[in-house]
Every structure is written in C-alpha cells, then in structure tokens.
Amino acid sequence: MAGGEVSDSCSTSGLTSNSGHVGLTDPQKSPEDENLKSPASQDTQDLKSVLVTSVLNLEKLDVDLYRGTHHWVPRTQRLFGGQIIGQALVAAAKSVSDNFYVHSLHCYFVRAGDPKVPVLYQVDRTRDGRSFTVRSVKAIQHGQPILICQASFQKLQSSPLEHQFTMPSVPPPEDLLTTEELIHFHLSKPDLAENAKKGLNKLLANEVPIEIKPINPASFYRFAPSEPRRLFWGRARGHIGEGNTKLHCCVAAYVSDFALLGTAMLPYPKYRAEFSASLDHAMWFHNTFRSDEWMLYECESSWAGQCVAHFSCAVLSSFTNLNQKYLLIPEEKWLLPFKILEIEIVQNI
Structure with missing residues (x-):
C-alpha cells in the first residue's frame, strides 16, 4: 500500500524523469550558447533538467534490475504511489524496443513502501510478440x-x-487561474479566518511541479457538498519536449496517483481522510501525448463503502489538439478513518 496524494485539494509533488534511460537526448551546447541565454530561458532549462533527471532516474544494477531513490514523501510517511508506478514503468520500458509504446499497465500495491531505503525494480520479460510485448515488474x-x-x-x-x-x-x-493564483486570491481577503490562512499557506509551501487549473474552484476545494466528480486542466511544469513517447507516459504514470482521493470526498466537505493508501491502479494509453502540454483531467468516484473508494480519471484532451482521449485511469483507495473537523470525532465511513 502506498501513500496517497498530498491533500484533499490540489497539491502535487516531484515529477521527473531521466533522459538517458528512456531515450531523450538534448543537443550539445557550447558554454557560449549557455551564456547568451536570457534569465527566463536559463530558468526553463534549469527546471527541465530537474524534471528529466531525478525522480524517474533509475540506476542499473544488472540485466533487468534497477534501483530507484525517493525525492518526496507524503504526509503519511509512506512512499508516494505515483512514484513507484512511474519508476516501475521506466524499468519496464528499458527492456522494450524503440518501436513499441506503452499500451496499458496494471498494478497492485501489496505492502507499504519504506521511504528510508531505495526500491529495487526487477523486470521479467514475460512475452515478446510481433505486435504486443508484455513486461512484469516487481518493486x-x-x-x-x-x-x-x-x-x-x-x-x-x-x-x-x-x-x-x-x-x-x-x-x-488561458481563461482560468492556477491553484497558486487561487490561493493567493483567498489569502488577500482581509476577513479570512486564521486557520484558513494556515491551511492555504501549507498548500503553498508544498513543491508543486504540476500546474493545475480547476474548472470549478468551489467544487475543487470542497467549499460545499457536490457530486464526486471534478475537472481540471493539468500539465507538467517546465519543458520536456517532443519525440519521446515513453518519457511522457512515465511522467503521466507518476502524476496519475494525484487528485483522486479529493474526488471521493466532494460529497462530504466536513470530513477528511486521516489515512489513505492506493490498493490497485490501472492505466490505458490511447494516443500519444505530451505531459508538458495542457490536458483535461475528468476524475470521478463511482462508489465508496467499506472504507474503500473506487476512482476513474480520464485524461481527455490536449488543449492544442482537442477531442483526443489519451488516458483512462481507474483506481481503488483504502480510506480509514474519517474525522469531522468541527468536533474532532473519529468515525469510520
């Protein structure tokens, strides 16, 4: 079982990948070229370097055996599920020919991850076919x-x-505000309660390498009860670039475990999950896409009961190429227990 998202709202964390391991190459630039860059351009290059070289960077130990390290630990003090999924897909992709692209993945979280030690990824080359290839990975x-x-x-x-x-x-x-802009807007209100200020400042303190623009901010932040469905535009911060489908799929796999728990909690604005863990996770990749361009996330929770909630998230489009469905992400999470914030009473769902 892996730790869930940062919070019930929008906060997200480290999202990166390694260029060398999944085929991304950058042209060699001279020191003179680097010195001629504007500050803004240099910032973009620095951010790109972080995005493509850290979290999804795996160390090869032997044939089909890799080691990954951790770059962010959620409040549960368990490993973030998206990190393990993304790193497992990176390991699987290393053993596949360049002309094969990820079609789907199915994952089960069977134990809690320990953030104090690295994760080993052991790849089994289950099948090599002419049209489809299957890999099994154990973390x-x-x-x-x-x-x-x-x-x-x-x-x-x-x-x-x-x-x-x-x-x-x-x-x-372009017609919507980012989560950071929305938080600053609320912090500027003179009548904002002190506990609300503390909560919003905690959200701002989280590292957020994903840009998110909620379609309906009031629903997104659980200001009032609503159906368990929310939509938002999202993209990876920085420039990752074209031409590396596997890299963008690995980034999307990392991001896919964000923002699901909050969807199930939308009908219950007075409750919050004291603990959550991912149980199983599946993704289908329908088309090629870029994870650093705007895509529309449609998250739904079709059922919750017995301290378990089921989610699905369709990544429906890129803003530059509308009406293309890219991903479908169903998942189940374990939720235990729930707390009524006003009177601090712990209850099961």
Missing part, C-alpha cells in the same frame, strides 16, 4: 515486493475503427 524493499506491475507495449498501427466519448465542454486553460 522490492527488504526482500519483499511492495508493488506488482504488468505493462503491455504495442507497435503503433493504424485502425479502420475509431470512436470515443465527446469531450466535456469546459473553458480553455
């Missing part, structure tokens, strides 16, 4: 698996049949 700590992942890779091919649901009608991202 291991203290000699025992903490995650079991199966990933399917497919050769890109044209299809005579194509259909999908219509994309929801929402405002474009």
Whole structure:
C-alpha cells in the first residue's frame, strides 16, 4: 500500500524523469550558447533538467534490475504511489524496443513502501510478440515486493475503427487561474479566518511541479457538498519536449496517483481522510501525448463503502489538439478513518 496524494485539494509533488534511460537526448551546447541565454530561458532549462533527471532516474544494477531513490514523501510517511508506478514503468520500458509504446499497465500495491531505503525494480520479460510485448515488474524493499506491475507495449498501427466519448465542454486553460493564483486570491481577503490562512499557506509551501487549473474552484476545494466528480486542466511544469513517447507516459504514470482521493470526498466537505493508501491502479494509453502540454483531467468516484473508494480519471484532451482521449485511469483507495473537523470525532465511513 502506498501513500496517497498530498491533500484533499490540489497539491502535487516531484515529477521527473531521466533522459538517458528512456531515450531523450538534448543537443550539445557550447558554454557560449549557455551564456547568451536570457534569465527566463536559463530558468526553463534549469527546471527541465530537474524534471528529466531525478525522480524517474533509475540506476542499473544488472540485466533487468534497477534501483530507484525517493525525492518526496507524503504526509503519511509512506512512499508516494505515483512514484513507484512511474519508476516501475521506466524499468519496464528499458527492456522494450524503440518501436513499441506503452499500451496499458496494471498494478497492485501489496505492502507499504519504506521511504528510508531505495526500491529495487526487477523486470521479467514475460512475452515478446510481433505486435504486443508484455513486461512484469516487481518493486522490492527488504526482500519483499511492495508493488506488482504488468505493462503491455504495442507497435503503433493504424485502425479502420475509431470512436470515443465527446469531450466535456469546459473553458480553455488561458481563461482560468492556477491553484497558486487561487490561493493567493483567498489569502488577500482581509476577513479570512486564521486557520484558513494556515491551511492555504501549507498548500503553498508544498513543491508543486504540476500546474493545475480547476474548472470549478468551489467544487475543487470542497467549499460545499457536490457530486464526486471534478475537472481540471493539468500539465507538467517546465519543458520536456517532443519525440519521446515513453518519457511522457512515465511522467503521466507518476502524476496519475494525484487528485483522486479529493474526488471521493466532494460529497462530504466536513470530513477528511486521516489515512489513505492506493490498493490497485490501472492505466490505458490511447494516443500519444505530451505531459508538458495542457490536458483535461475528468476524475470521478463511482462508489465508496467499506472504507474503500473506487476512482476513474480520464485524461481527455490536449488543449492544442482537442477531442483526443489519451488516458483512462481507474483506481481503488483504502480510506480509514474519517474525522469531522468541527468536533474532532473519529468515525469510520
């Protein structure tokens, strides 16, 4: 079982990948070229370097055996589930030919991750076919698996049949505020309660390498009861670049475990989960995409009961190429217990 998202709202954390391990290459630049860059350009390059070299950077120990380290630990003091999923997909992708692209992955979290020690990723080359290739990955700590992942890779091919649901009608991202801008707006209110200020400042203190623009901020932040569904535009901060489909899929896998718990909590604005853990996680990749461009996230929780909630998240489009469905992400989380904030009474769901 892996730690869940940062909070019930929008905060997210380290999202990165390694260029050398999944095929991303940058042109060599002379020192003179670097010195001629504007400060803004230099900042972009610095951020890009962080995004593509840290969290998803795995050290090769042997054939099909890798080691990953941790760059962020959620408040649960367990490993963040998205990190383990993303690193497992990186390990699987290393053993696959360049002309195969990830088609789907299915993961089970079987033990809590220990943030004090690295994770080993052991890849089993389950099947190599002409159109599909399958890899099984175990994430291991203290000699025992903490995650079991199966990933399917497919050769890109044209299809005579194509259909999908219509994309929801929402405002474009340039018409909306980021989560940071929304927080600053509320902090500027003179009548804001002191406990609310503390909570908002905690959100600002979190490292947020994902840009998020909620479609409906009031629903996103659980100001009032609403149906367990929310939409937001999201993208990775910084420039990752074109031409590396596997890299963008690994980044998307890392991001995919964010913002799900808060969706199930939307009907219950007075409650918060004292503890949550991911149980299982699946993703389907329908088209190529760029994780550093705006994509619309439609998150829903179809059921909650017995301290478990089921989620699905469709990443429906890139703003530059509307009406393309890219990802489908169903997941279950374990929620235990719930607290009524006003009177500090612990209750099960």
